[in-house]
Amino acid sequence: MSRSAHPAGPRHADVLPEGHYAAPAEDLNALDPKVWAHTVGRDADGVVTVGGITVTQLAEEYGTPAYVLDEADFRDRARAWRTAFGNDADVFYAGKAFLSRAVVRWLHEEGLNLDVCSGGELATALSAGMPAERIAFHGNNKSPEEIERAVRAGVGRIVLDSFQEIVRVAHIAQTLGKRQRVQIRITVGVEAHTHEFIATAHEDQKFGIPLAGGQAAEAVRRALQLDGLEVIGIHSHIGSQIFDMSGFEVAAHRVVGLLKDIRDEHGVELPEIDLGGGLGIAYTSDDDPREPHEIAKALTEIVTRECESARLRTPRISVEPGRAIVGPTAFTLYEVGTVKPLDGLRTYVSVDGGMSDNIRTALYDAEYSVALASRTSDAEPMLVRVVGKHCESGDIVVKDAFLPGDLAPGDLIAVPATGAYCRSMASNYNHVLRPPVVAVRDGAARVIVRRETEEDLLRLDVG
Numbered sequence: 001m002s003r004s005a006h007p008a009g010p011r012h013a014d015v016l017p018e019g020h021y022a023a024p025a026e027d028l029n030a031l032d033p034k035v036w037a038h039t040v041g042r043d044a045d046g047v048v049t050v051g052g053i054t055v056t057q058l059a060e061e062y063g064t065p066a067y068v069l070d071e072a073d074f075r076d077r078a079r080a081w082r083t084a085f086g087n088d089a090d091v092f093y094a095g096k097a098f099l100s101r102a103v104v105r106w107l108h109e110e111g112l113n114l115d116v117c118s119g120g121e122l123a124t125a126l127s128a129g130m131p132a133e134r135i136a137f138h139g140n141n142k143s144p145e146e147i148e149r150a151v152r153a154g155v156g157r158i159v160l161d162s163f164q165e166i167v168r169v170a171h172i173a174q175t176l177g178k179r180q181r182v183q184i185r186i187t188v189g190v191e192a193h194t195h196e197f198i199a200t201a202h203e204d205q206k207f208g209i210p211l212a213g214g215q216a217a218e219a220v221r222r223a224l225q226l227d228g229l230e231v232i233g234i235h236s237h238i239g240s241q242i243f244d245m246s247g248f249e250v251a252a253h254r255v256v257g258l259l260k261d262i263r264d265e266h267g268v269e270l271p272e273i274d275l276g277g278g279l280g281i282a283y284t285s286d287d288d289p290r291e292p293h294e295i296a297k298a299l300t301e302i303v304t305r306e307c308e309s310a311r312l313r314t315p316r317i318s319v320e321p322g323r324a325i326v327g328p329t330a331f332t333l334y335e336v337g338t339v340k341p342l343d344g345l346r347t348y349v350s351v352d353g354g355m356s357d358n359i360r361t362a363l364y365d366a367e368y369s370v371a372l373a374s375r376t377s378d379a380e381p382m383l384v385r386v387v388g389k390h391c392e393s394g395d396i397v398v399k400d401a402f403l404p405g406d407l408a409p410g411d412l413i414a415v416p417a418t419g420a421y422c423r424s425m426a427s428n429y430n431h432v433l434r435p436p437v438v439a440v441r442d443g444a445a446r447v448i449v450r451r452e453t454e455e456d457l458l459r460l461d462v463g
């Protein structure tokens with residue numbers, strides 16, 4: 001399996017047979033609740049609505065392309081995670097999936113914590129009033145300036161990713177007269193994706209300190225000796241877009257094994273373990289993700305069982321879902337520009353965005369679905385590829401899908417499940433302007449991240 005993917009990148013296309021095309025859905029006008037945000041439906045005229053507003057109204061007011069985010073759904077999902085894990089565990093939303101100040105406020109209000117992995121994400125979190133003690137700082141190469149800011153702000157934990165960082169954070173904290181709470185990120189040799197996981201002794205990746213060869217134990221040993229650090233636990237993150245919990249089982253077994261070694265060697269029982277994020281969502285109707293309460297139950301049972309057999313007190317668990325909270329809550333609304341049938345192959349549908357607003361298809365071969373949103377149609381299904389407006393033949397948004405055969409320029413189409421890793425990975429390729437994020441709730445819409453303008457582009461270009 002290739003190791004080239006971003007840690008957030010599902011490659012669930014990997015497990016589909018070559019040349020796989022799902023058959024067209026029985027009713028192309030139907031909106032599968034699995035892949036659409038909770039409040040999405042069609043009105044009496046067949047126009048897609050979300051939060052009580054039609055996509056035609058949204059397109060008129062805010063233009064296209066636009067990410068449309070269902071705030072009620074976001075809050076529902078955040079709350080479901082919080083409730084599922086109860087008071088004995090902590091849920092950290094992974095800000096890299098999508099972060100804005102409105103999102104930070106929602107998380108704060110719903111009682112979640114927040115993972116950040118750069119100075120920019122930290123600044124966003126703090127500026128929107130997230131209490132520092134509820135922020136975790138991640139990353140494999142935090143700069144000394146970032147570390148200093150995080151320590152000064154008083155973040156609840158810094159997740160240490162290397163031997164050098166152990167010393168660096170300890171030194172900075174001590175210089176500032178502080179004792180920083182830290183977790184040590186280890187790699188347990190488990191790489192999980194969707195329906196399978198690979199468990200080996202070694203892991204060939206940039207994140208974390210390997211459990212293999214006693215390195216993780218040595219890292220803990222060193223960290224425990226440093227006055228600037230309070231070691232609160234061990235962190236493990238095993239993959240992305242995961243549906244099968246057995247990878248977590250192997251990971252938890254190995255993490256608990258390390259906790260036991262630490263107890264035996266140092267007489268210290270570390271009070272926390274973090275099992276990371278990576279829980280999958282439905283991008284198409286073929287995907288069957290688990291509910292937060294099932295995930296919470298499975299993870300809690302795994303850790304409890306492992307600790308009982310190691311005769312350890314069960315540590316406090318934390319998890320870091322990003323995609324599973326924000327992914328399903330948004331769709332991207334595009335206007336169709338051209339429809340180009342290629343005889344015997346497929347029809348290329350060009351939209352007014354593309355790889356600049358959704359790089360995941362090009363980067364990870366990700367699967368998406370798509371629906372005609374501004375109307376319904378009884379026309380026969382046609383096999384389409386939804387492509388963008390960029391100068392790149394890999395500029396694909398939806399690789400294979402069916403849309404009604406009468407699709408025409410000016411129609412609005414919507415691609416669901418684009419809440420995670422789309423706006424946050426958006427680019428200015430071809431100087432295309434990044435779309436706004438419009439949040440809708442109870443019949444009201446508001447822009448939470450505005451559309452980029454040509455002035456924005458030119459402001460950075462100082463001549």
Ligand SMILES: *Cc1c(COP(=O)(O)O)cnc(C)c1O
Binds near residue numbers: 115239240278321324
């Ligand atoms: C990316 C990442 C997450 C979130 O992953 P999702 O697939 O969005 O749930 C959580 N923790 C860490 C350490 C990550 O790198």
